[in-house]
Amino acid sequence: MKQLNKWYCILFSAVLLTFCIVNVATPQKAFSDNENRPLAQFPMPSAESILSGDFMTDFESYSTDQFIGRDFFITIKAGAERAAGKRENNGVYFGKDSYLIQKVPALDLRTLSTNTAAVKKLSSLDKFNIKVALVPTAYEIEKDKLPAYAYQPVQRDIVSLTSSLFEQSGVALIDPYPVLNEHREEYIYYRTDHHQTAYGGYYTYQVLAQELGFAPYRIEDFTVREMSRSFYGTTWSEATLPDIEPDTIYLFEPNFDISFTTEFIGENKKLEGLYDLEALSQKDKYVMYLGGNHPITKITSSLQNGKKLAVFKDSYAHNIVPFLANHYEEIHMIDPRYYNLDPVAYLEENGITDVLMLYSASNFASDTNLFKISAYIK
Amino acid sequence: MVFSSVLFLFYFLPVALVLYFITPKRFRNVTLFLVSLVFYAWGEPIYVLIMLFSTVFDFTNGYLIDRYRERSILPKVILIIAIVGNLAILGFFKYADFMINNINSLFGLSIPLLYLPLPIGISFYTFQTMSYSIDVYRGDAPVQKNVFAFGAYVTLFPQLIAGPIVRYNTIAEQLVHREESYDKFASGISRFMTGLGKKVLLANNIGFLWDTIKVLPAGELSTMTAWLGIIAMALQLYFDFSGYSDMAIGLGRMMGFEFMENFNYPYISKSISEFWRRWHISLGTWFKEYVYIPLGGNRVKLPRVFFNLLVVWFLTGLWHGANWNFVLWGLYFFVFIALEKAFLGKLLKKIPAFFQHFYALLVVITGMTFYAVESMPDLLAYLKTLYGFGAGGFMDATFLYQLSSFFPVIIIMIIGCLPQPAQWMRRFATGKRNVIVPILAMILFFLCTAYLVDSTYNPFLYFRF
Numbered sequence: 001m002k003q004l005n006k007w008y009c010i011l012f013s014a015v016l017l018t019f020c021i022v023n024v025a026t027p028q029k030a031f032s033d034n035e036n037r038p039l040a041q042f043p044m045p046s047a048e049s050i051l052s053g054d055f056m057t058d059f060e061s062y063s064t065d066q067f068i069g070r071d072f073f074i075t076i077k078a079g080a081e082r083a084a085g086k087r088e089n090n091g092v093y094f095g096k097d098s099y100l101i102q103k104v105p106a107l108d109l110r111t112l113s114t115n116t117a118a119v120k121k122l123s124s125l126d127k128f129n130i131k132v133a134l135v136p137t138a139y140e141i142e143k144d145k146l147p148a149y150a151y152q153p154v155q156r157d158i159v160s161l162t163s164s165l166f167e168q169s170g171v172a173l174i175d176p177y178p179v180l181n182e183h184r185e186e187y188i189y190y191r192t193d194h195h196q197t198a199y200g201g202y203y204t205y206q207v208l209a210q211e212l213g214f215a216p217y218r219i220e221d222f223t224v225r226e227m228s229r230s231f232y233g234t235t236w237s238e239a240t241l242p243d244i245e246p247d248t249i250y251l252f253e254p255n256f257d258i259s260f261t262t263e264f265i266g267e268n269k270k271l272e273g274l275y276d277l278e279a280l281s282q283k284d285k286y287v288m289y290l291g292g293n294h295p296i297t298k299i300t301s302s303l304q305n306g307k308k309l310a311v312f313k314d315s316y317a318h319n320i321v322p323f324l325a326n327h328y329e330e331i332h333m334i335d336p337r338y339y340n341l342d343p344v345a346y347l348e349e350n351g352i353t354d355v356l357m358l359y360s361a362s363n364f365a366s367d368t369n370l371f372k373i374s375a376y377i378k
Numbered sequence: 379m380v381f382s383s384v385l386f387l388f389y390f391l392p393v394a395l396v397l398y399f400i401t402p403k404r405f406r407n408v409t410l411f412l413v414s415l416v417f418y419a420w421g422e423p424i425y426v427l428i429m430l431f432s433t434v435f436d437f438t439n440g441y442l443i444d445r446y447r448e449r450s451i452l453p454k455v456i457l458i459i460a461i462v463g464n465l466a467i468l469g470f471f472k473y474a475d476f477m478i479n480n481i482n483s484l485f486g487l488s489i490p491l492l493y494l495p496l497p498i499g500i501s502f503y504t505f506q507t508m509s510y511s512i513d514v515y516r517g518d519a520p521v522q523k524n525v526f527a528f529g530a531y532v533t534l535f536p537q538l539i540a541g542p543i544v545r546y547n548t549i550a551e552q553l554v555h556r557e558e559s560y561d562k563f564a565s566g567i568s569r570f571m572t573g574l575g576k577k578v579l580l581a582n583n584i585g586f587l588w589d590t591i592k593v594l595p596a597g598e599l600s601t602m603t604a605w606l607g608i609i610a611m612a613l614q615l616y617f618d619f620s621g622y623s624d625m626a627i628g629l630g631r632m633m634g635f636e637f638m639e640n641f642n643y644p645y646i647s648k649s650i651s652e653f654w655r656r657w658h659i660s661l662g663t664w665f666k667e668y669v670y671i672p673l674g675g676n677r678v679k680l681p682r683v684f685f686n687l688l689v690v691w692f693l694t695g696l697w698h699g700a701n702w703n704f705v706l707w708g709l710y711f712f713v714f715i716a717l718e719k720a721f722l723g724k725l726l727k728k729i730p731a732f733f734q735h736f737y738a739l740l741v742v743i744t745g746m747t748f749y750a751v752e753s754m755p756d757l758l759a760y761l762k763t764l765y766g767f768g769a770g771g772f773m774d775a776t777f778l779y780q781l782s783s784f785f786p787v788i789i790i791m792i793i794g795c796l797p798q799p800a801q802w803m804r805r806f807a808t809g810k811r812n813v814i815v816p817i818l819a820m821i822l823f824f825l826c827t828a829y830l831v832d833s834t835y836n837p838f839l840y841f842r843f
Contacts, residue, residue, distance in 0.1 A: 002560070002561070004564075004812055004813060004816070005560045005561050005563075005564035005565075006560045006564075007816070008560075008564045008567065008815070008816040008819075009560050009563045009564050009567070011816060011820070012816075012819070012820075012823075013392075013395065015820070015823070016387070016388065016391060016392040016395070017392050017396075019392075020388050020389060020393070023388060023389075050423055051424065052423075053421075056420050056421070056423070059385065060383065060384075060385050063383075063385045063388070063389060064384050064830070064831055064832075067388075067831045070831055073827060073828040073831040073832065074828070074831060074832040076824075076825070076828040077828040077829050077831070077832045078832075080825060080828065084583075084786050085782075085783065085784075085785060085786040086783055086784075086787075087779070087782065087783040088783065090832075106594075147779065147783070148778070148779070148782060149775045149776075149778040149779035149782065150779050151775075152775065240832075
């Protein structure tokens, strides 16, 4: 007993000291691929930062972010949560058939009405033809795969509320839900990411095409190429379950003659074509579609039909717009999260009158940057 | 700094323990005082000055009380200065805005609020320093002539921010003569790990459920969801708070201290009086020793006893936070304790034990609403929903989803509220089988580390104390 207690004390002290020393001695990492975010770095203390307490807060972030074996411990935690009967971890449901489905925020009426008001204000200028498309997320379409009782019709409520808020405003609402719902047995949502797959993007495009006034290409008009079979997306990073199969990234290549250039306006960067194939070697392979998030992305096609479209969007648009690009000479994607100048001026400079708002239903109701689209209108 | 953090476990604790044990025995209080100051200053780099002031102030008062013990009126005057001084510090930093608000609404004034952030742990250490002056005055404890030993008592990091409230006379001897040993250290580790597990694996876990439910509009919850929420809150508070006390007791033991127990399976109580003898014992004892008994306690006429109880429960409520809901919470318990004293207690003893438990739990859990919901309209709405007068019906999908997700955790926690698992463990882990203790402790430590590294949710519940 005495002997055992002695060893117990020594073991405990050794564990504490070893972790302490190893944590201090290990060089810090700048970025976590698994979590797809920069990690907190060692904060340099100063009299000011200590007195304000900033140093302490930063040091605590540093202590968990740079903890030795962080990825391993995070997986252990997720495994323990699931073993304890939990149906979710870090805001991601453990769905059936290894679907990791992002939770959706409860309906926030105030933000939704701010956002619809911003769209209506833009519309009241009578200069633009505005259509709003609200794309359901996996939570809505794959609801059969959610844990029991987890589903609530939040996104359907968002669509019907938005529709009534847009009544008699001249803004048209596009709801791809019925079509996506028909195809719900297909691989239209990633299992490990919150986005649609390129197939989901294609079906959404079919709906949009009709509403935008042209006939969509048939699926046979494309050759579907498999770009990667090892995609672990955002919901995987949040749920961090170890035993989930990766997703596949597809690219729809037109069988007809067309070519594109993609420019990131103001960043002095461009892509030949619509895809950033280099992104396939990084963790977040979804960035392949149109090179990820940028303030303004301008897509010029080889078509010479004079048609132009502006798309205010979130990242759900990235695998839908490549299909739309087959019908326009120019598409300008504007992301209000990153673009802080007057978009009306931009549209007028570029002679654009057709505007599409392309958002996931939940983002449209909860994004706090959308007001910017009409913030400069007096 | 909180115990349940990577920072504390893997940076502060190893350094503090090494410094403590390499210090020669007679200087250990100095080391303890200094590391405790760092511990506190980490979270309160400015307010640490108040604590230093408090240390010097009460050290001086104790010294003067002892020095002039023979003078007729002087010790009493100094004691009053000590108490008023401590209460002034507490009143200013904790209750100023509350009082301004009340004065404003009572007289229609608009005195601007101060918006002072509450110094962490101020309610704990001011109560401790007050106990020192009172104990010295009463002759219950010897004066402490070493300012570092006294400083170590005031700032003692194991119990600094969430108790237990260690009264001076229970620890005076240990401050000067305490023995550290492998056996005590080992027992301290086990106790600390138990507490860490209660906090990190269970309290934080169920706290997530309460946090989900409390943000929903109280009037629209279903009755079952409301009960699930408040039960989750009651479990969270118990496991969190008693977990903190376990960690404090464990850490103290590692350094040779023996603090009093703070919780004794409160949820097995059969009456409200019993509940409060088992819940946050150090606070109850403090009020009993320094308020209730000086007022005359039980040894006065019955109406006066009720008055004494009223004072104690008003103060107990107010101690938990500067808001009327906490006062209401205290008074709510006063009502039941007074009733039990008057007749209910005798009545309860005559009915089967099951109903006694049911009564106590129902009152305690309903009472948690007063504690957890701070705004009066929300509080009323929540109570209405609990008792079936809400607009959300009896049961809904939210309830079913949350129950199915948290069911195993709830069951484990309910079992953890009973004394049997610990008794069983003590009986099992004897002789050779004792080796299971370090093994379990290390497994707990490993799991807690995993949860703390992925620390998206780790609330500190006592910032209002």
